Amino acid sequence: MSGEEVGKLEKRLAQAAAMILASGHRLPGVRGWELRRKLGKSFPKVMNALDSRLRQIGLRLKVVPDPDAEPDDYDKARYYIVLADPLTLSDIPTLGYSLDELAILSATLAYLLSRNGSSPEKEVVELLESKYPRWRVEATLERLARRGYLLRSEDGVLSVGWRTFVEVDKQELLKAFASLAPGSGEAPPEQAAEDQAGEEGGEGAVED
Amino acid sequence: MSSGKVRVFREELIRMISILGEIEGRRLDPFSVDVSSLLQRLREIIERERDSEIVVLDAETLYRVTVVLGLQQKWIRDRASSLFIDANLVYSKILSADPRDLVAAFLQAWRPIARIEQISVELLMRGYEHFLSKPARGLAEFGGEVAGYAQQPSYEAIEKQISADLRELLAELSSRRGWTNYWEFIGAKSAEERARRAYLLSYLISRGEVEVRVDTLRREIWIRAADVVSDEPRTTSLVVSLGRGGEAA
Numbered sequence: 001m002s003g004e005e006v007g008k009l010e011k012r013l014a015q016a017a018a019m020i021l022a023s024g025h026r027l028p029g030v031r032g033w034e035l036r037r038k039l040g041k042s043f044p045k046v047m048n049a050l051d052s053r054l055r056q057i058g059l060r061l062k063v064v065p066d067p068d069a070e071p072d073d074y075d076k077a078r079y080y081i082v083l084a085d086p087l088t089l090s091d092i093p094t095l096g097y098s099l100d101e102l103a104i105l106s107a108t109l110a111y112l113l114s115r116n117g118s119s120p121e122k123e124v125v126e127l128l129e130s131k132y133p134r135w136r137v138e139a140t141l142e143r144l145a146r147r148g149y150l151l152r153s154e155d156g157v158l159s160v161g162w163r164t165f166v167e168v169d170k171q172e173l174l175k176a177f178a179s180l181a182p183g184s185g186e187a188p189p190e191q192a193a194e195d196q197a198g199e200e201g202g203e204g205a206v207e208d
Numbered sequence: 209m210s211s212g213k214v215r216v217f218r219e220e221l222i223r224m225i226s227i228l229g230e231i232e233g234r235r236l237d238p239f240s241v242d243v244s245s246l247l248q249r250l251r252e253i254i255e256r257e258r259d260s261e262i263v264v265l266d267a268e269t270l271y272r273v274t275v276v277l278g279l280q281q282k283w284i285r286d287r288a289s290s291l292f293i294d295a296n297l298v299y300s301k302i303l304s305a306d307p308r309d310l311v312a313a314f315l316q317a318w319r320p321i322a323r324i325e326q327i328s329v330e331l332l333m334r335g336y337e338h339f340l341s342k343p344a345r346g347l348a349e350f351g352g353e354v355a356g357y358a359q360q361p362s363y364e365a366i367e368k369q370i371s372a373d374l375r376e377l378l379a380e381l382s383s384r385r386g387w388t389n390y391w392e393f394i395g396a397k398s399a400e401e402r403a404r405r406a407y408l409l410s411y412l413i414s415r416g417e418v419e420v421r422v423d424t425l426r427r428e429i430w431i432r433a434a435d436v437v438s439d440e441p442r443t444t445s446l447v448v449s450l451g452r453g454g455e456a457a
Contacts, residue, residue, distance in 0.1 A: 083322065092311070102310075110313070114293050163321070168317050176314075177313055181309075
């Protein structure tokens with residue numbers, strides 16, 4: 001590859017990364033046809049090169065097919081950049097979520113995914129109430145729905161949202177749950193303190 | 209065949225459609241319905257009764273059955289991808305696990321989206337150029353002459369004018385006596401005037417000073433001045449198409 005070609009590819013990589021990372025839409029990511037329009041017919045090659053480059057810095061490209069289109073319709077698929085490696089518990093404070101919110105998200109998604117993606121919301125709330133007060137469960141589910149992890153329907157059904165399809169590996173999550181060792185099942189001391197604060201009118205670490 | 213039996217079949221088919229629709233709409237377990245016995249029953253009904261309404265309902269039920277069969281196929285595919293891990297197992301794991309363990313399990317499967325949520329310089333410049341290209345509001349509205357606040361009518365003056373217009377419109381409607389066709393009443397030579405009359409009339413309707421009767425079969429709207437102004441809250445919406453023969457409403 002000549003120096004000029006390398007330069008062109010570098011420029012296209014930068015364009016592709018900018019489009020995906022800084023998309024001006026309400027939703028993150030861009031459609032394949034948008035990339036094709038900007039980068040030309042060979043955009044899948046550019047995407048492969050971008051993926052290799054991203055992996056060097058702990059990111060990777062994720063292609064999510066449109067649910068209403070064929071799985072190999074790359075024009076309608078949506079392209080995202082996601083983290084390549086799992087996070088650790090020590091990363092949580094920088095994510096904008098509290099431990100309890102992530103625990104609620106984890107339990108809700110595992111339960112929904114084990115039931116093929118949806119369940120009556122009442123059932124989910126009853127399950128989560130075994131660990132958290134109702135006000136906390138409802139506030140957190142509301143926030144998670146706003147973020148796109150969950151989808152609430154008017155007839156009281158809770159389903160997995162678009163963000164879950166992008167960010168969460170269903171099989172990995174269910175495998176992790178299947179291998180969970182039985183624990184104490186009791187709320188940790190910090191949770192007990194937060195519950196008390198909530199009952200006094202505060203909303204703890206919920207933010208958006 | 210007696211009409212009584214037709215009624216029974218009709219109700220049975222409607223019940224089947226409702227159940228199948230519930231499964232689709234509420235995303236319930238598609239295997240909760242026994243499709244083969246349902247199809248058998250459909251066959252019996254259609255062989256015994258060929259009433260046109262029954263045939264239509266039978267076709268509708270058959271369509272719903274095919275939708276549920278599609279859901280069953282998807283269900284099996286999803287179950288296979290979820291490693292056949294049972295919901296009850298997950299339920300018991302959630303109950304027995306510590307929140308920290310739940311989070312640790314989630315972190316193994318979670319790869320958050322990376323996204324820049326700040327405006328780029330390029331976008332900022334485009335916005336600035338667009339801003340510069342927009343004419344000043346005062347210049348656009350008053351043909352190039354800059355209008356000061358002193359020339360604008362005050363809020364009280366506008367309110368007084370609207371009240372007078374409303375009274376005038378109500379008096380005109382009262383003088384017609386009885387029900388008047390809505391379109392005929394708001395009709396005027398210019399589109400602006402039609403829009404103005406429709407706008408003012410909507411206020412009178414909301415305030416209960418004008419009664420409305422909608423004939424859905426003939427697609428006609430009738431209005432008349434109310435004898436007694438109703439104090440009850442009026443929550444029904446009346447939608448009037450803007451595209452009716454180029455008329456504005």
